[in-house]
Amino acid sequence: AGRGRTVLFVSHNLAAVEHLCQKAMILHEGKLVFNGTTKEAIDYYVHSFNGAEQSSGSYTVDLSKGAGRLKGYLPVRPLLQRLELFTDSGKPMKGGLAIGASVAAHIHFRLEEPTSKIDCALAFYNLLGQHIFTAHSAYQPDRPECERMGNQTFICDIPSLPLVPGEYVVGVGLVIDHMVVDLVEDATRLTVIETDYYRTGKLPKEGAIVLKHNWYFDNFELLKP
Template sequence: MNMLSLKAENISKQYRLGQVGTGTLSHDLNRFWHKVRGKEDPYLKIGETNDRTTKGDSEYVWSLRDINFEIQQGDAVGIIGRNGAGKSTLLKVLSKVTKPTTGKIYTNGRIASLLEVGTGFHPEMTGRENVFLNGAILGMTRKEIKRKFDEIVDFSGVARYIDTPVKRYSSGMYVRLAFAVAAHLESEILIVDEVLAVGDAEFQKKCLAKMSDVTKDQGRTILFVSHNMTAIKSLCNQGIVMSNGNIIYNGTTDRALSVYNGDKQSFGNSVILGDHKDFKNNLFELNSISLVDENLQSNEIDFREDQKFNLLTDITIKDNINEYHLSYIVKNFNNDILFTMSNGYKVKLQNGNNKLVCDIPKDFLNVGEYVISLYIIRNVHESVLYEEDILKFRITERSKELGEWLGVEPGFIKTNFEWQLL
């Protein structure tokens, strides 16, 4: 049984908006007077949800509200959400950089955190001096830093500039050295806040490999904030999705990515478009697009992996001079393009009404959630319509027989190549 590494219990964080000035002292005195009398903070009952896109009436906002979760030792947890969702505030609270307004945090072991580029670095000091300074801030002894110094510098890749003041470093060099120090601290919990976006592709790959080693080989816990969904999926076994200061999902990484990319209850594998002005003009009229079963009958939202289905498009061509064709782009919910389907030269659209069917074979797409975008192309190269994520659909597992593999194979496309023994 895994030990509990970190626990957040009813964590909330309230901030006062605007410039710090008139009214602040009176509010502080009011809070103090209530505390002396054993009363509740008078400002806890006011405040609004932290929605950065709207202008509210209250000068107090809740950056975090009623956050509860438990993380087991050795878990790699990806925290995802839109800008302003409260991810960085949560990590600052967990790192004890700032105190929560309400709630308690329980940790088991040392925490190493990398929240901003060059956290704890002094610009006038050299890289060498900052390694010792930053290591000391993170809780490393001088003996421990000296023992790991060469390894830290080698990992950072800035050996040539190690005796140069860090104010002359680029942001990428800064984060390389800062991450190298944090990653080599023998802490039980490592907290990283999307600073890796500053590094180049080679360094990001190196960091992800290091964090993977930290969790799998050393059994350390990682909390990782990133907008790189591929990195989250490859590194993390758990996911937390935040929105407006609240946790809206806490569970498996795959499901967390699905929740982050949209409300998965709003799947729709058919759409009627004819009355919408964007799809109706003097050139064409896109009437409907739907995913149907092999009998061309409308289906429930989900298709099984061993089920053949069809993409049915109802379109009326009004232009009898130019040629048109449809190109559908299929993506996963990380927005990776998997493949394109196009009628192109195979089936020509006729002037008048067309019902175009594309056959999607069974055992082709792996279990997962997918979106389809549409291009309408005129005369091979001119795009006259692009509609992103026009359809969403889900592929589910088929029932398995005794002795068959019960899991899902990695990848998005299921291969069915021919094999022979020579």
């Protein structure tokens, strides 16, 4: 009497685990590989174990030889060179990404001639080819422009990626003087992992994004007995 009971909850549903459990263990091939708080366990699963099964495990993508480059954008010397993905305060993204987590994309490219009119874009598609959204540097207000040439790195910082769980195709584009000069439409794949985004253990089964929102009654009246 007076003692609580320990309940073992076994699931691949990370949203349910995060909502219901205070501590978690991760088993891989019958062996215990992690034991700690639920948040730490999910971070471990997302960044290591899960990513090793679903991706190459590398946060660097070679764009110069990208098979996803469209035939109309095959310059003699590809301008887009490399894409690097980071999350969680600058950590390399070597696995899946939790819903709503931050992601920073470092786009490396080369400019053959001096120019100040430079833009980069990251496009996100689902596996059916539907365009979900594009993060474009042209949308950045009051961005300073200065003439550049040679090797460059343009960084796109997304504080919270609102995609629902699933696998996505990421495309990378380079725009100079308002013209697309290089485009790798299928640069890499990004896996978004299910977590307890709304802190309720529930996630939408339809739609493409999650979004923080609040509900309340305009006037609160209880039914009188």
